[in-house]
Amino acid sequence: xxxxxxxQMAAKKNDKGHRRRLFYDTCGRWFFGAAACVMSIVIFAIIxxxxxxxxxxxxxxxxxxxxxxxxxxxxxxxxxxxFFILGxxxxxxxxxxxxxxxxxxxxxxxxxxxxTWLQHVMRPAIDLYTAIPSVVYxxxxxxxxVPWLRETxxxxxxxxxxxASLILAVMILPTIxxxxxxALQAVDxxxxxxSLALGATWWQTVQHVVLPAAAPGILTAVVLAMARAIxxxxxxxxxxxxxxxxxxxxFSPTATLTSNIVVEMGNTPFGSVWGNALxxxxxxxxxxxxxxILLVRRFGQRRFA
Amino acid sequence: MDTRMQNQAxxxxxxxxxxxxxGLLAVFLGYVLYRGLPVLSLDFVLGKSSDILAGGGVGAQLxxxxxxxxxxxGLSIPVALGAGLYLAEYAKETKLTKCIRLSVxxxxxxxxxxxxxxxxxxxxxxxxxxxxxxxxxxxxxLLNLPLxxxxxxxxxxxVPxxxxxxSLALGATKLQTITxxxxxxxLSGILTGITLTAGRALGETAILIxxxxxxxSRHRFDFDVMAGGETLAVHxxxxxxxxLVPDRERIADGIGALLVLAILVCNILLMVPVKxxxxxxxxx
Numbered sequence: 360x361x362x363x364x365x366x367q368m369a370a371k372k373n374d375k376g377h378r379r380r381l382f383y384d385t386c387g388r389w390f391f392g393a394a395a396c397v398m399s400i401v402i403f404a405i406i407x408x409x410x411x412x413x414x415x416x417x418x419x420x421x422x423x424x425x426x427x428x429x430x431x432x433x434x435x436x437x438x439x440x441x442f443f444i445l446g447x448x449x450x451x452x453x454x455x456x457x458x459x460x461x462x463x464x465x466x467x468x469x470x471x472x473x474x475t476w477l478q479h480v481m482r483p484a485i486d487l488y489t490a491i492p493s494v495v496y497x498x499x500x501x502x503x504x505v506p507w508l509r510e511t512x513x514x515x516x517x518x519x520x521x522x523a524s525l526i527l528a529v530m531i532l533p534t535i536x537x538x539x540x541x542a543l544q545a546v547d548x549x550x551x552x553x554s555l556a557l558g559a560t561w562w563q564t565v566q567h568v569v570l571p572a573a574a575p576g577i578l579t580a581v582v583l584a585m586a587r588a589i590x591x592x593x594x595x596x597x598x599x600x601x602x603x604x605x606x607x608x609x610f611s612p613t614a615t616l617t618s619n620i621v622v623e624m625g626n627t628p629f630g631s632v633w634g635n636a637l638x639x640x641x642x643x644x645x646x647x648x649x650x651x652i653l654l655v656r657r658f659g660q661r662r663f664a
Numbered sequence: 665m666d667t668r669m670q671n672q673a674x675x676x677x678x679x680x681x682x683x684x685x686x687g688l689l690a691v692f693l694g695y696v697l698y699r700g701l702p703v704l705s706l707d708f709v710l711g712k713s714s715d716i717l718a719g720g721g722v723g724a725q726l727x728x729x730x731x732x733x734x735x736x737x738g739l740s741i742p743v744a745l746g747a748g749l750y751l752a753e754y755a756k757e758t759k760l761t762k763c764i765r766l767s768v769x770x771x772x773x774x775x776x777x778x779x780x781x782x783x784x785x786x787x788x789x790x791x792x793x794x795x796x797x798x799x800x801x802x803x804x805x806l807l808n809l810p811l812x813x814x815x816x817x818x819x820x821x822x823v824p825x826x827x828x829x830x831s832l833a834l835g836a837t838k839l840q841t842i843t844x845x846x847x848x849x850x851l852s853g854i855l856t857g858i859t860l861t862a863g864r865a866l867g868e869t870a871i872l873i874x875x876x877x878x879x880x881s882r883h884r885f886d887f888d889v890m891a892g893g894e895t896l897a898v899h900x901x902x903x904x905x906x907x908l909v910p911d912r913e914r915i916a917d918g919i920g921a922l923l924v925l926a927i928l929v930c931n932i933l934l935m936v937p938v939k940x941x942x943x944x945x946x947x948x
Contacts, residue, residue, distance in 0.1 A: 380837050387839035391754060394746025398813065399767040401806060405774065405782045412785055461681060468682035472675060481682065483931065484689050486860065490927045492867020494897045495696060495920050501904060502913070503695070529692075532685065560667050562674040583773065590775025592870035593901055617777050617870070624781075624874055629789055641781045648773045652766070 406645065413639035419632045425639065431603040433623075433633040440616070440640055442605050447615040447644075449606055450524050450595060451588040458528030459581055462535030466580075467565060469536065470543035488533035497597035500526040505598065514610045518600035521609040526594050531584035538583065542576020543569060575658040582658075586651040590644060592617040616640045693924055700921020708918050713880065713899065718911040722896060722919060724880040729895040731887070732797055732876065733865055736804035741858065744809055748816025749842060772810035776870040779806045783875040797893035800876025807871055808861050815857025819850040863930040867923055869897040878902045896923055 416425065420438045428439025469481050500522060509517030546569050554564040570577070600612020601622050614622075620637050627634040711721020747764070755761040783803030793799040823846050831841040847854075876893030883891075894902070900919040903912040 380840065384837040384839040387842070388754060391746045391750035394743045395750040395755070395764045396760075397743055398747055398771060398809065399764050401809070402767040402771050402774075404786070405771075405778070405806075408785045409778060409782050412781075461685070464678055464681035465685045468678040472678050473682060477682070481686060484686055487693070487927070487931055488689060490860065490863040490867070490931055491692070492869065492897050492923050492927070494869045494900045495867065495923055498900060498904060498916055498920055499692060499696060502699075529688065536685070560671040562671040563667060565674070586773045586775075590773070590777065592775065592777040593897075597901070597904060617775065620777055620781070621870065621873065624784075629784075638781060638785075641778045644775050645778045648775055648778075649770055652770050652773050656766075656769075 406649075409638060409642050409645055412635060413642035416632060416635040416639045420636065425636070429603075429605060431619075433627075433636070436632075438632070438636045440636070440643075442603055443614055443616045443619050443640060444643065446520075446599070446606060446613045447589050447617070449613075450520055450527060450599065450615055451585055453520065453524035453609075454527035454531060454588045455581060455585060457524060458531045459535055459584065461528070462532045462580075462584070463539055463577065465532070465536050466539035466543055466577075467570075470540045471565065471569070485533045485536050488529075488536075493530065493591060493593040494597075496526050496530055497594035500594060500598045508610070512610065516600065516612065517610070518598060519608075519610045519612045520599065520606045523595045523599040523615075526598055527588045527591060530591060530594065531588050534584040534587055535580045538580035539573070539577045542573040542580070545576070546572045579655050579658050582651050582655050586648050590617065590648055592621055596621045616644050693928075696917075696920045696924045700917040700919070700924070703914055703918035704921060708915075709922070713915075714909060718909060720909060720911075720915060722899060722915065722922070724885075725894055725896045725899045725919075726922065727885050728797060728876075728880060728893050729866055729897070732801045732804060732872075732893055732895060733862060735797070735801035735889070736808055736865060737858065737862060739801065740805040740808040740812055743805075744812030745816055745854075747809075747813045748820060751813070752817045752820035753838070753842065753846070768810050768813050771806070772814070776807060776868060779803060780871040780874050782806070783871065788875055794890070795875065795877025795879070795892060796890045797876060798889040800872045800893040800895075801889070803871050803875040804865050804868065807868060808865055811861045811864065812857060815860070816850075816854055819853025819857065820846060822853060823849045859930050863927045866895075866926055866930070867897050869895075869901050872898050873901070 416438065425438055425440050426444070427441055428437070429441040430437040430439040431442065469478060473481060504525060505517040505522050507517075508514060508522055550568050550572060551564055554568045555561070559567070595615055596618035599614060599618050601614050601618055602612040603614050603619070604611070606613040620640055624634070624637055627637065708721045709726060710723040713722055713724060714720035747768075751761070751764065751768075755764070780803060783799060783806070787793045787799040787802050788795060793802075827845050827849060828841055831845045832838070836844070872893070872895055876895065876898070878894050878898060879892035880894045881888065881891035896919050900916050900923075903909065903916050903919075909915065
């Protein structure tokens with residue numbers, strides 16, 4: 360009798376413990392789900408708050424003026440952001456033109472040519488490229504690149520579009536390298552073997568078989584590099600010269616959306632038209648980067664964060 | 665040029681490209697260290713910064729950098745772990761899951777200056793935190809989250825399915841399986857991800873200028889989260905754009921070297937033990 364009672368007690372205790380564990384299990388599931396939902400809440404909050412603050416500009420400034428006028432003179436009420444938008448696009452385009460070919464060649468090297476030991480060196484090296492703070496990039500640009508450009512090309516200052524784009528080109532290298540390398544390595548080896556067996560040289564195989572097969576991944580890499588370049592702030596601000604004018608040559612000082620926000624945000628009262636115009640510029644940047652993410656998803660390639 | 669020559673030329677060019685990418689990095693890091701290492705001294709690393717006089721140090725900024733990093737990681741790791749676990753273990757392919765995935769990707773590409781301005785609206789103005797360590801740390805969380813979620817999810821996905829099945833078959837609940845089987849197995853991957861994220865957050869500037877500000881507390885090592893939170897990276901930028909100190913290039917050199925050293929330590933020293941540990945666990 361006593362034994363049966365004891366075992367019943369034990370079973371009850373076990374049951375209680377089991378129920379407790381099941382309860383914890385449910386709690387865990389809810390916590391994990393909630394944590395995941397935080398991600399969506401955050402991005403919507405960013406779009407909402409930055410958008411709301413920025414769009415208030417249109418109460419005082421017409422969208423036409425903001426997007427299509429280059430006259431930026433907040434003290435006399437002129438808020439034309441065209442040159443900043445163009446500056447952002449130009450510096451990004453130039454950075455891609457310089458950085459993407461080098462990055463792509465590096466990726467082909469890393470994926471197909473480099474011996475294993477060198478791959479083990481290059482992978483962490485790419486991580487290091489990403490890890491170097493953008494102010495350090497900007498600072499090295501400031502003390503090395505700008506004087507060098509000034510001396511070599513006989514320019515007045517050396518600040519300007521080219522200096523910013525060269526540093527940006529270095530900064531987007533890791534993005535292009537890592538994503539293109541993964542894309543190249545993911546190409547089915549049997550495709551390559553078939554091409555080689557048909558008598559194509561290795562380079563012909565790479566050109567006509569491997570690169571086209573990896574094209575969606577490489578495009579993804581380029582678009583994400585563009586997103587990084589257009590959003591880059593510190594290095595660009597330190598090198599571009601910060602003058603709200605159109606860049607007519609590679610050496611003319613100009614400004615971008617990001618650099619202008621950093622330069623002027625400190626001087627503007629929160630909630631003024633000037634401040635709101637800067638928030639609107641940030642909103643434009645936000646929409647551009649979101650558009651790029653949607654573009655990348657169209658390529659249907661691997662995920663990226 | 666016949667095709668064979670082209671082939672050889674291509675190989676040579678690719679080698680050059682690969683080596684120049686490595687060389688560029690080595691020269692870059694070497695140059696920053698070469699300029700900055702002679703500046704580093706105990707006085708510089710721990711000393712107080714000065715607005716006008718030469719000979720200032722970066723003690724408060726160094727402290728702020730790591731304090732803010734610790735705060736932001738402490739806040740973001742639980743959420744990121746949860747979200748990563750949800751995406752890797754629980755999520756079915758519903759609309760909600762797709763929305764969450766898209767959010768993580770979008771958040772990762774939002775330019776940091778935009779995150780900074782968002783933090784400025786929400787934390788500095790709406791919540792009234794002012795330019796403070798807390799405001800900066802909270803905004804920094806936004807930068808950490810997407811990176812951490814991604815590495816957590818990837819690390820958890822590398823755990824073989826048989827582990828889960830074995831644990832569940834023994835009668836463990838899903839939560840027990842996660843905490844006792846999956847997380848220990850994925851730990852080295854998660855730690856590597858945290859290290860990389862920490863390196864990035866340490867050097868972040870654009871996010872912090874308008875949330876943590878460009879001032880530091882009067883006390884040297886101030887744990888008050890409402891104090892001004894200028895970090896090393898922000899100080900470097902501030903010096904080079906508006907600084908008045910006569911020896912600003914010297915200080916900037918020193919900060920550059922400190923930042924690069926911190927990142928090298930993050931990337932190399934911390935990853936080595938994790939790898940060894942991972943191997944040992946694998947053998948058991």
